[in-house]
Amino acid sequence: MPVLSIQSVLKRFGDFIAVNDVSFDVEPSRIFGILGPNGAGKTSTLRMINNITAPDEGTITIKGQPVSENSQQWIGYLPEERGLYKKMKVGEQLLYLSQLKGLSKSDAKTSINYWLDRFEATTWAKKEITDLSKGMQQKIQFIATIAHDPEICIFDEPFSGLDPINSELLKDVILELKSKGKTIIFATHRMEQVEQMCDDICLFNKGKVILKGELNTVKQSFGKNTVNISFSGDSSFLNDLENVRVNNKSTNFAEIRLLEGANSQQILRTALDKVEIYSYELVQPTLNEIFISTVHADNKLES
Amino acid sequence: MNLTKLKIIIAREFMSRAKTKTFLLSTLLTPLFIIGITIIPIVITNWDSEEEIKSYAIIDSTGRFVNSLSQSSPEKYFDATNQSIDDLKELVKSEAIAGIIILDNEVYNGNTDPELIYKNGGISVFSDIRKELNKVWIESHLRAENLSPEIQQLLNTRLDIKTSKLTESGSTKEENQFASFGLAYVMAFTIYMALFGYGAIIMRSVLEEKTSRIVEIIISSVKPIELMIGKVLGVGMLGLVQLVTWVLMYTGISIVAAPIYLLFAGKQIAQTAASMPAQTSMPFTLPELELSYIILFLTYYLLGYIMYSSLFAAVGSAADAESDVQHFMFPIMIFIIIPMILLSKVATDPNSFFSVVTSIFPLFSPILMVTRLGVTNVPWWEVALSIVLMIGMIFFLIWMAARIYRVGILMYGKKPTYKELAKWIMYK
Numbered sequence: 001m002p003v004l005s006i007q008s009v010l011k012r013f014g015d016f017i018a019v020n021d022v023s024f025d026v027e028p029s030r031i032f033g034i035l036g037p038n039g040a041g042k043t044s045t046l047r048m049i050n051n052i053t054a055p056d057e058g059t060i061t062i063k064g065q066p067v068s069e070n071s072q073q074w075i076g077y078l079p080e081e082r083g084l085y086k087k088m089k090v091g092e093q094l095l096y097l098s099q100l101k102g103l104s105k106s107d108a109k110t111s112i113n114y115w116l117d118r119f120e121a122t123t124w125a126k127k128e129i130t131d132l133s134k135g136m137q138q139k140i141q142f143i144a145t146i147a148h149d150p151e152i153c154i155f156d157e158p159f160s161g162l163d164p165i166n167s168e169l170l171k172d173v174i175l176e177l178k179s180k181g182k183t184i185i186f187a188t189h190r191m192e193q194v195e196q197m198c199d200d201i202c203l204f205n206k207g208k209v210i211l212k213g214e215l216n217t218v219k220q221s222f223g224k225n226t227v228n229i230s231f232s233g234d235s236s237f238l239n240d241l242e243n244v245r246v247n248n249k250s251t252n253f254a255e256i257r258l259l260e261g262a263n264s265q266q267i268l269r270t271a272l273d274k275v276e277i278y279s280y281e282l283v284q285p286t287l288n289e290i291f292i293s294t295v296h297a298d299n300k301l302e303s
Numbered sequence: 304m305n306l307t308k309l310k311i312i313i314a315r316e317f318m319s320r321a322k323t324k325t326f327l328l329s330t331l332l333t334p335l336f337i338i339g340i341t342i343i344p345i346v347i348t349n350w351d352s353e354e355e356i357k358s359y360a361i362i363d364s365t366g367r368f369v370n371s372l373s374q375s376s377p378e379k380y381f382d383a384t385n386q387s388i389d390d391l392k393e394l395v396k397s398e399a400i401a402g403i404i405i406l407d408n409e410v411y412n413g414n415t416d417p418e419l420i421y422k423n424g425g426i427s428v429f430s431d432i433r434k435e436l437n438k439v440w441i442e443s444h445l446r447a448e449n450l451s452p453e454i455q456q457l458l459n460t461r462l463d464i465k466t467s468k469l470t471e472s473g474s475t476k477e478e479n480q481f482a483s484f485g486l487a488y489v490m491a492f493t494i495y496m497a498l499f500g501y502g503a504i505i506m507r508s509v510l511e512e513k514t515s516r517i518v519e520i521i522i523s524s525v526k527p528i529e530l531m532i533g534k535v536l537g538v539g540m541l542g543l544v545q546l547v548t549w550v551l552m553y554t555g556i557s558i559v560a561a562p563i564y565l566l567f568a569g570k571q572i573a574q575t576a577a578s579m580p581a582q583t584s585m586p587f588t589l590p591e592l593e594l595s596y597i598i599l600f601l602t603y604y605l606l607g608y609i610m611y612s613s614l615f616a617a618v619g620s621a622a623d624a625e626s627d628v629q630h631f632m633f634p635i636m637i638f639i640i641i642p643m644i645l646l647s648k649v650a651t652d653p654n655s656f657f658s659v660v661t662s663i664f665p666l667f668s669p670i671l672m673v674t675r676l677g678v679t680n681v682p683w684w685e686v687a688l689s690i691v692l693m694i695g696m697i698f699f700l701i702w703m704a705a706r707i708y709r710v711g712i713l714m715y716g717k718k719p720t721y722k723e724l725a726k727w728i729m730y731k
Contacts, residue, residue: 079519083517088319275394
């Protein structure tokens, strides 16, 4: 049974439809990526899952129950717009937030101590947030999200604004949570981490789900339609290729997406004439490429 | 409404402020400050009068005034009719005497005013002299008419009014009308300040949660209305603690004020006691606070606070920065300021139709009803009606504010128009 199920959900703000007939299921102990450009309806959807706003139509069930005050306690939510009380001590702040999530005072203390220890932050408990560095504040923010040991963790743009060390740390924590059987939901428009971590994805555009499924299945369905080429020499030949889209171009590497009518052998011959080739490989598209081409196709369809 | 979580929110909102030095200092120092600005001038005035009294030279060519003047206050007036005015002027210049008063037949006949030549002096000095000259002037005329001393005394008598208020229970209580006026003003002003002060605290706190971006984390655990009400009640408790402290301090002060005053002014009272009929030992009395008035005052304070603070919360949620709030504050401020403008009209004529209606209008009640309660006996049904109307108003305003609030706290970037605020209220 899916731990989270969204059925035909619609959310309006005045005349604007932010989420339009969205349905998807999230299975337990999976990492689920919600992708999409800015303004695609990701955050609106997450807010409805968190019972912050209510859908105008459709249903959202968590562990088989409609969202409610109760289901809020099973979720740890790291919103895109996040922060903490600046003038409150770290320990008191975490205690307050965990108690609001339904933990008893003593349970909250035990859990907070565990996580402060895990993040090597025990000595900060008596400090106010303003006295901490940006990176330290980010760690406290994670602890605030997961201290009540939620079954579902929802992270909205979790890596934005994180320094590389905290990015790694968060990744480790997420994998640790997954290994403990927690369900993770990501919302992001940055593909690299999603590609490395997600089991399932769901792609939003203009309030609708335009692609969803297991990550590998999705990628396979696009076939081996991408050429990775590394070379040395004048890269201007890339501009003359027909029926392709060149992504990720750098001085000696290019990712070439083959479109309708393109011939990979023809491209190889052209390249051989112009530059010295180190490697040439036909591969599955990257998630980034899938994202871009699907959103483009969807936008064209609309116009 | 989840009461456990509400309690946690109230506790945080209360404790995080009660623990600050600002709160402690403002609670203890505000009354001291108010006492300071009322008592110190009185004490200073009294100290002033204890200075060595310099005398006035009387040049009385009629001989009708000088004796009564120098008899009634020999240290203040002396007869200088036979001395040269130039010599006396030198004495005034060197401050050996305070001044010269010239009285002649024209003065006696009422054709001119007496002349006072002086170097230093103030309004209170002149008004004292004017009173004394008036008295001897009338006396001299009465004497000239050969009226009997009894009649002379009758004509010199000035009547005052002794006021006593008939209370609901039927007992009359002697009360100083000026004091209860003053009290009503102070109480109304306290509520006015509290509405603004605590309203601003609520507003800033909502704004801070919004700008620090913690609010979305909190409302993923509790309902926005729970956060809003918890905040309103937490800060309201803070205000209640402060007010109760002040009432206790006031009671304490009114008990010890008389002895302290005597300590400062004892000498002067001893001097005047002989010449004055035994009367008040203090130039003013602190009106006694009745328990029923305190309870009603606190009730109106609390209801008024809740009514307005939810509006301030809505304003804080609609704004993005403190600079935006002025725009939305205006309509709220109007409703707090209007009763202050009406205050003196209501206080001077508390039972007029106008006063009754304005004091029952819920948004004005906290200030105007407290004023009326201070100066008159308000029929119980008017009090009950105004409380019922305020409670109704509270439900309506909290409902409206909460609907603006739950949308506003998640809106960043653009300043909403009033039309948009109205739309927010209608969102599902």
